Amino acid sequence: MKRTISYLLYILTIMLMTSCTDTPKNAQKVDKLPTIFPDYVGVTIPVDIAPMNFDYTGGTYDALNIVVKGSKSGEINESGNAIDFDIDEWHNLLKANRGGSLNFTLSVKTDGQWTQYKSFKMYVSKHALDEWGLTYRRIAPGFEIYSKMGLYQRNLSNFDEEPIIENTTVPGACLNCHTSNGTNPSHFTFHVRGSHGATLISINGKREWLKAKSDTLHGSMVYPYWHPSGQYCAYSTNQTHQSFHTVRSERIEVFDQASDIFVYKPSTHELLLDTLVMTDSHYETYPVFSPNGRTLYFCSSVAHPIPGGYKQIRYNICKVAFDPATGKLGQRVDTIFNARQMGKSATHPRPSYDGRYIMFTMTDYGCFPIWHHEADNWLLDLHTGKAQPLTVANSRNTDSYHNWTRNSHWFVFTSRRGDGLYTRLYISSIDDKGRATKPFLLPQRHPAQYYDRLFDSYNTPDFTLRPVELNAREAAKEISSDERVVTKAR
Incomplete structure (x- = not known):
C-alpha cells in the first residue's frame, strides 16, 4: 500500500512539473x-x-x-x-x-x-578567479551629506552579499578607502571620516584605531596600499575639496590643494616621512608597492594654484626605490609614464601581482577621475614601457577605479556606462598579450530588477581571498569611543 501511494505521488509530481514547463513548439x-x-x-x-x-x-x-x-x-x-x-x-x-x-x-x-x-x-576562461569574492563601498551619489552607506562583501560564486560595516552603527560617519594586503584580508585598513574620524589598522584580527589627522600631515591617511610583507602600509595625505561646474556637460570637480605620500609602520606606530615624496612644488598621491616590495609607485603633478589652475593639474606615474629592511626610500624619483606630455593625467596605478603591468586611469586633467566622462583605463607594460588603452573594456562614459586578482588574469573596475549616473562593477580579463576581454556586469539573480531598484553607486572595489572578518558592533563602539593610537613621525 505504501509503495502504491509513493508511486502515485511520484506520478503526480512528474505531471505537475510537466504541466508547469512550457517548451518551444514550432x-x-x-x-x-x-x-x-x-x-x-x-x-x-x-x-x-x-x-x-x-x-x-x-x-x-x-x-x-x-x-x-x-x-x-x-x-x-x-x-x-x-x-x-x-x-x-x-x-x-x-x-x-x-x-x-x-x-x-x-x-x-x-x-x-x-x-x-x-x-x-x-x-x-582557462583561468579561474581564485578569489572568494569582492569588497566594495555602496553609497548614494550625493555631494554633501552621507546617507546610509557602508563597506560590503559579495561571494562571487553565488549572489550572497553582506555588510562588513555600515554607517548606521556610527551615524554621520563616512567609511572609505578600504584595502587588504594583496586580496588577503588578514591585513585590512579603512578610513572613517566625520566627528569620530579614525584610520583602522587590522592585522590578524587585532584592531588599532589611529588618529584621523596628525600635526605633521596635510590631512587624513587615505588611499592606502599594503606592502606585500605586511610590515608597512603606504598612504596619501590630502587636502581635498570639491566644487560644482556651471556647464551642463560637467557636474562636479574634486581636487587637492595639497597632497603628499608616506609609509606607515604598524609595529612601531611610525609615520616614515621623506621630503623626496613630500614636496611643496608637486602634488604626490595614490602610492602603491610593487609585488616584490622594493619599489613604491605613485602619481605626481606640478602644483598649480587652485581653483584657478585646476585644469592644469596633470599627473605622471613615478617610482622610487624602497628598502623593506629599513623602511627608507631611495635617492631619486623616476617618471615611468609621462601623461603630462600627452596633455593627459594618469591616476590610480595598480600593479598586477605578477609584476608585468600597471593599470591606471587616464583623464584630461585632475586626480579624481570618477567624475570625468572621458576617463578610461590604460595598461602599462613594465617589460616594454609601452602603454595602451584597454579599448575593449572601456566605454564612452566614465571607466575608473580598478583592482586585480592575485593571479593577475582578472580585474574589476567601476563604470558609468549604464546610465551615466550610477557607477556599477564590471569584470574583465587580460590575455597573455595584454588584451582585455569584453567586460561583464557583476551578476545578480534578477539583474534588471536589482539594478533598477538599487539607488547606490559602487566604488573602491577589490577582490578578497576570503570573507573579511570584522565584528561591526565592536568596531562601532571603538569608533565612537574616540580612543586612538597616537602616531609619531620619523
Whole structure:
C-alpha cells in the first residue's frame, strides 16, 4: 500500500512539473540576437563565477526558454518566466567546459507563438578567479551629506552579499578607502571620516584605531596600499575639496590643494616621512608597492594654484626605490609614464601581482577621475614601457577605479556606462598579450530588477581571498569611543 501511494505521488509530481514547463513548439527562427540585460553576448567568464542570469528586454512575453550547450559537454534546458539558473548545475557546466564556450539559445513566447533568436556565446576562461569574492563601498551619489552607506562583501560564486560595516552603527560617519594586503584580508585598513574620524589598522584580527589627522600631515591617511610583507602600509595625505561646474556637460570637480605620500609602520606606530615624496612644488598621491616590495609607485603633478589652475593639474606615474629592511626610500624619483606630455593625467596605478603591468586611469586633467566622462583605463607594460588603452573594456562614459586578482588574469573596475549616473562593477580579463576581454556586469539573480531598484553607486572595489572578518558592533563602539593610537613621525 505504501509503495502504491509513493508511486502515485511520484506520478503526480512528474505531471505537475510537466504541466508547469512550457517548451518551444514550432518556434519561428529569426536571424537576430535577443535584446537582453545585461549585455552578456560574447563575454569571457571565469569558471567560478555566479550564474550569468539575464533578462529579456525586447518586449512583453508569456514565457521564456533557454538552452545552454557546452562546447565540450553538458547542457541546461530551462523554461519559465525568468532566466534563473540553478547554481550547482551552472557550476558543473562551467567546470565541464573550462577553456571552451557555452552556446545560449533563447526562445520567447508571445501571444501563444514561440520565437527563437540567434544563438550567442560566452567563453569560459582557462583561468579561474581564485578569489572568494569582492569588497566594495555602496553609497548614494550625493555631494554633501552621507546617507546610509557602508563597506560590503559579495561571494562571487553565488549572489550572497553582506555588510562588513555600515554607517548606521556610527551615524554621520563616512567609511572609505578600504584595502587588504594583496586580496588577503588578514591585513585590512579603512578610513572613517566625520566627528569620530579614525584610520583602522587590522592585522590578524587585532584592531588599532589611529588618529584621523596628525600635526605633521596635510590631512587624513587615505588611499592606502599594503606592502606585500605586511610590515608597512603606504598612504596619501590630502587636502581635498570639491566644487560644482556651471556647464551642463560637467557636474562636479574634486581636487587637492595639497597632497603628499608616506609609509606607515604598524609595529612601531611610525609615520616614515621623506621630503623626496613630500614636496611643496608637486602634488604626490595614490602610492602603491610593487609585488616584490622594493619599489613604491605613485602619481605626481606640478602644483598649480587652485581653483584657478585646476585644469592644469596633470599627473605622471613615478617610482622610487624602497628598502623593506629599513623602511627608507631611495635617492631619486623616476617618471615611468609621462601623461603630462600627452596633455593627459594618469591616476590610480595598480600593479598586477605578477609584476608585468600597471593599470591606471587616464583623464584630461585632475586626480579624481570618477567624475570625468572621458576617463578610461590604460595598461602599462613594465617589460616594454609601452602603454595602451584597454579599448575593449572601456566605454564612452566614465571607466575608473580598478583592482586585480592575485593571479593577475582578472580585474574589476567601476563604470558609468549604464546610465551615466550610477557607477556599477564590471569584470574583465587580460590575455597573455595584454588584451582585455569584453567586460561583464557583476551578476545578480534578477539583474534588471536589482539594478533598477538599487539607488547606490559602487566604488573602491577589490577582490578578497576570503570573507573579511570584522565584528561591526565592536568596531562601532571603538569608533565612537574616540580612543586612538597616537602616531609619531620619523
